[in-house]
Amino acid sequence: MLAGTSRGVYKVTDAGAQHVLAGRGVWEITAAGDYLFAGTGAGLYRSANQGADWELSGLADRAVWQVRADRNGELYAGTQPAGLFHSADGGDNWLEVQTFSAAPEAEHWCIPVDPPQPGQARALVIDRQNPKRLWVGVEVGGIMHTDDAGNAWRLDLPGDNPDIHMMFAHPENPDILFVSTGYGRLDGVAEMVEGNAGVFRSEDAGESWEYAWHGITPRYSRPMCIDPRPPFSLTVASAPDAFSSYKRAVGAGAMLFRSDDGGRSWRSLCDSAHSPSAVNFHGLQPDPQQPGGVVVGTDNGEIWRVSADSKWQQVCADLPAVLSLLPE
DSSP states (O other): OEEEETTEEEEEETTEEEEEEEOSOOOEEEEETTEEEEEETTEEEEESSTTSSOEEEEOTTSEEEEEEEOTTSOEEEEEETTEEEEESSTTSOOEEOHHHHTSGGGGGOEEOSSSOEEOEEEEEEEOSSOTTOEEEEEETTEEEEESSTTSSOEEEOGGGOOOEEEEEEETTEEEEEEEEEOSEETTEEOOSSTTSSEEEEESSTTSSOEEOOTTOSSOEEEEEEEOSSTTTOEEEEEESSTTOOTTSTTOOOBEEEEESSTTSSOEEOOOGGGTTBSSOEEEEEEOTTSTTOEEEEETTSOEEEEOTTOOEEEEEOSOSOEEEEEOO
16 A cells, blocks of 8 residues: 655555655545545645656645545645645646635635644545535635536535534435534634534535534544445544644544444444554545455554454554555
8 A cells, every 4th residue: 555654655565665755744645547646745746657656746835635536537636725726637737726715715714723824625525426516625614615616615614613624425425425523713722522523414515514423532533534335434533632642641542433324323443452542543544455444544653454343453563654545
């Protein structure tokens, strides 16, 4: 598999880990068309040979959070500062969707730290049936939705929460959306109580949302993935807050939860050694080798395969912090 880390991309095999792209903050590795793409803290990189070699594909002045292809092979990329870019030629050229960053809401988007940082478009969903229909999740800003490829936008706030992390559509119904959220608000940090962070679900393309995280702790949810195979398991990693880390004296306190019924009920995927986990989780992806399983990276440089029945197998260790994964 390929692992995106705080220091670039590694190709992980049974023989070990090979450093194939030096860089910072690889938040995304994905396959689109004939290429692999790596979204980094300094632009978007592209590989034509399964990750052995990489070239800069553009957006060098931006952090690239996510890349998605529509059914016609056209690409969209979400960035920090919060922007949406489009490519019709496989990543050779990128044009900004200017209506997105020019929306009236955009002037308020930010990461509410001291000093504030620019907001980031970190979650993209493209309707598999209608390529003009997109959702873009902004941290911190909310979900921007368009039905006409960006001519007009609508802002959605799941539970009035603008702190959007990950977002996925149900594999069989693009109107059903899932989003993971945190405690960030445009004016600071919300009270850390139930309802102010966690997973939300929409059955009407984002017009209305229901809280799907009742009774779950820790509440702060970030990494999320949905299995494309029935029963379309939704897996979410959560931690006490945005800064949970293995470096804390008490550890990260993180957990993995799975739902097989669209977020109506949840069960822990953690074994006894990870309940809770001393290390935090990132780079969560469905495991193509194990139906219902996931692959997950950690902030102390480990990669684990976790089966549907909560059996943990370590794949790799001693990497930089693992931020993203592309299993093979």
